[in-house]
Amino acid sequence: MMQSGLQEFWRVTSLIIVMLIIGFIFDHPLFFLVIACLLYLNWHLYNLFRLINWFREKRKTPLPDAFGLWGETFYQFYRLQQRNRKRKRKLTTMLKRIRRSIAAxxxxxxxxxxxxxxxxxxxxxxxxxxxxxxxxxxxxxxxxxxxxxxxxxxxxxxxxxxxxxxxxxxxxxxxxxxxxxxxxxxxxxxxxxxITRIQRLEQMRRDFIANVSHELRTPLTVIAGFLETINDPDDPCAQQWQRPLLLMTQQTARMRNIVDDLLLLSRLESEVHLNTVEKVDVIEMLHDICEEAQILSGEYRHHIMLETDKTAVLYGHTEEIRSAFSNLIFNAIRYTPEEGNIDVAWYRDEQGVHLRVTDTGEGIPPEHIPRLTERFYRVDIARSRNRGGTGLGLAIVKHVLNRHKGQLRIESIVGKGSTFWCDFPLDANKAQYEKLQGIDDNE
CATH class of the missing domain: 3.30.450.20 (PAS domain)
Known part of the structure; x- marks a missing residue:
């Protein structure tokens, strides 16, 4: 390219010199200099016109023949055109392969x-x-x-x-x-x-769990009733069997809790949308749950702190919300060491309304956090069973939040504690609540 430019320079210089010599011979150097410029300009316009025609013609039109800079220009455009055609053929071939793959x-x-x-x-x-x-x-x-x-x-x-x-x-x-x-x-x-087969299998699983849970509830109620009758502190026979009767009573209660949680999960999964929407009194609910948590704490003497914001309003199903919130707070009681701190906060910000539960427990390793909402998943199986957990609490929390357009967030540092958030959008379910209220008013 540099060589072509140099040749073009000498070609223009030679033209100007020749035309100036002729001009001096005829005593009109300026006139012949203008003629030289016009000739050079016409040469460029002529080649530019040839280039435009070449672009407009069909792809099989031969490359225009020229010398100097225009010859180099034609050649570079030709190479660019060939590269573009080659790239286009590759893209077309790739697109055909992709479409054949998608078609299959x-x-x-x-x-x-x-x-x-x-x-x-x-x-x-x-x-x-x-x-x-x-x-x-x-x-x-x-x-x-x-x-x-x-x-x-x-x-x-x-x-x-x-x-x-x-x-x-x-x-x-x-x-x-x-x-x-x-x-x-x-x-x-x-x-x-x-996903018809998957959905049917999932429905069969839900139906099986619900049916088994219903079938277990009656015999467990009967067993619990007989154990309560037999376990009479004034009966000498009952005193001899006090330890076995106590263990049977505890395990029966644990089984009833599991059955109740399974039935609740089955209902939450089968009902996609909320049928009942009301304005939930979250503040009073949290006070009641924290009092129950303090009783559950017992000899562990946990320090439970509650902060509430009156401007944070939530619409939804009161019993479901209570189940989710109590599961989070009771879990904090179960997994926080003696005299540990548990902070509960209900507040509002620009993103929505939130429940935050922070404990000073042992924390959860990062690899376990994504699986915490799975049924019966436990980080420490032996420790969870000793504390009376069913392994279904966080699964219930996740399903309740999904039904209320909410989201569960978990952060934890091993050795320092964990924080659980229930995040709800601002005015979530409010439109449905107002619609139901309007229907009630008309009736």
Whole structure:
């Protein structure tokens, strides 16, 4: 390139010198200098016109022939064009492979574009699971074909970490989990997976647990009643069997607590939405729970501190909220050493309303925190059973918060203690509460 520029410089210099010599011969050097500039300018305009025509012509048009800088320019554009064509062929081949891969997926895949989520492309499973038909459904907004208000709302607000479960539009027996993944500007990839079998197995599990729990409740009640009758302190026979009777009474009570928690979990899982919404008196509830916690503390003499904010208002199901909050506070009692501190705070900020429970217990190793809300999961199995825990408390907390649009956060430092937050959005469930109140008023 530098050599071509140098040649062009000498070419222009030679032209000017020749034209000046001719000009001096004819006694008009300025006139011939202007002619030289015009010739040079016309040469550039001519090659520029050839370059534009080359760009406009079909791809098989031969490269214009020129010398000097224009020859180098044509050649560089030609190389750039070849590289772009090669890259385009690679991208086209890759796109075809991707589409063939998506077409072979066992899940329904739909490419959407635009603000109205028009269908650009879909695979064969989208025809089976979503009932889409080619080519008539292409360029149609997908909300015209999948007519669920919850699905339309999900398209507007969903992100790649969210999903929605809905019934297949063309087959009510199929249950689908739908994800939306944004990509390439204003495009989205919709993935719909058939989870019918998983949902049925999950329903069978819930039904089994609920049925077994119901079946266990009656015999446990009978056993507890007979144990209470037999355990008479004035009966000499009962005094001889005092230790076994006490152990049987304790284990029966523990089994009844597990059954009650399993039944509560089963109900929370089966009821997706709240049927009853009321204004929860959280402050009075927390005072009652803290008094019960102090009694539960007994000889351990924990120091329980409660702080409340009257401006923090919560709407929801009172008994469910009480169950969640009491589980967190009673857990702090169980896992905090003697004379430890337990701080309970109910407050409001810009993000929402929160319950914070902080203890000075042994703390939880980081690897256990993600699994704490699993059923029967315990960090220290022997210690948990000795303290009377069922292993279901945090699972109940998670399900209660999900039903109230809340979230559970956990932070813990081994050797220093743990903090649990129940975070609720501002005015969560308030609209439903006002709607129910309006229905009551009309009645």
């Amino acid at each position: 997926m066992p899940d329904a895949a739909v490419i959407l574009h635009g603000n109205n989520f028009e269908i650009e492309w879909f695979n064969k499973m989208a025809q089976v699971l979503l009932g889409l038909q080619a080519p008539q459904d292409r360029e149609q907004p997908i909300t015209n074909l999948i007519r669920y208000p919850s699905f339309a709302q999900f398209l507007k607000t969903g992100n790649k970490e969210d999903s929605i479960v809905l019934t297949a539009p063309n087959d009510p027996t199929l249950i689908l989990r739908v994800n939306i993944v944004p990509y390439a500007g204003n495009r989205h990839l919709l993935i719909a997976r058939d």
